[in-house]
Amino acid sequence: MVDPRIVAGSDYRASDREWTRIDWRAHRRRVGLPGASVNYVEIGEGEPLVFVHGVSGCWQNWLGGLVAVELAVAAPEAFERLVLVSAAGIINTWRPEERAVVTAWAWRHFSPLFADRGRQIVTRPRLRRAVFGPFVRFPNRLADDVLVEQIVNGLRQAEGFEPALADLIRTDFRDGLATIEIPTLIVWGLSDRVVPVAAAASYHRRIPHSRLEIFERTGHVHQLERPLRFNALLDEFLE
Numbered sequence: 001m002v003d004p005r006i007v008a009g010s011d012y013r014a015s016d017r018e019w020t021r022i023d024w025r026a027h028r029r030r031v032g033l034p035g036a037s038v039n040y041v042e043i044g045e046g047e048p049l050v051f052v053h054g055v056s057g058c059w060q061n062w063l064g065g066l067v068a069v070e071l072a073v074a075a076p077e078a079f080e081r082l083v084l085v086s087a088a089g090i091i092n093t094w095r096p097e098e099r100a101v102v103t104a105w106a107w108r109h110f111s112p113l114f115a116d117r118g119r120q121i122v123t124r125p126r127l128r129r130a131v132f133g134p135f136v137r138f139p140n141r142l143a144d145d146v147l148v149e150q151i152v153n154g155l156r157q158a159e160g161f162e163p164a165l166a167d168l169i170r171t172d173f174r175d176g177l178a179t180i181e182i183p184t185l186i187v188w189g190l191s192d193r194v195v196p197v198a199a200a201a202s203y204h205r206r207i208p209h210s211r212l213e214i215f216e217r218t219g220h221v222h223q224l225e226r227p228l229r230f231n232a233l234l235d236e237f238l239e
Helices: 005-007 066-073 096-115 118-122 125-132 144-154 160-170 173-177 200-204 227-238
Strands: 030-033 036-041 082-084 184-188 209-216
Touching: 066 082, 066 173, 082 227, 118 125, 118 144, 125 144, 173 200, 184 200, 184 227, 200 209, 209 227
Parallel strands: 082 184, 184 209
Antiparallel strands: 030 036
């Protein structure tokens, strides 16, 4: 049965909030990799489903489309399906190098300040819009605790942000996308200001067995903005 809020278009931020009732500390793990120690969460049973967070993210806010594409191209036999959510890897923004320099400077100077003032930011409408407006279509509609979690756990990851962003800007996977033969779901927000929706069409055109879903009135983080619609779509595709 389709949730009536999805049909009516009133599903923005709607969620059963099951994640708030989970003791995530019991599921956190750490693994040592060459040059880094990585945190991850392992929960559930059955066939493995891997969620990868993106630049400036953390395990609470997974994105990671660029990494997923790279893995699918390098080791296609290891995966059965692929989901790309507002993925980087196709640069189609105006003057990306200059924008990356400005973004890195702002992140270096302001992210530690914001990370310590998460509750203050989300309770002030103008500041809330200024911080989350580039990523979220309607920042003032999302729950306070959801936004605070993104600030506290995401903005603190400032140390590796600049080199990761620099690598992202220099990476373009367009030539290798045709080799991805597994079923691929591409999900994009029509109002995405981080990776414009034109990149979605480019991914869809180049990946042979892909399906494109555009979310209207949605920014860069569908799983936070429209969790009911997104989760239903993900369940249907993976089944």
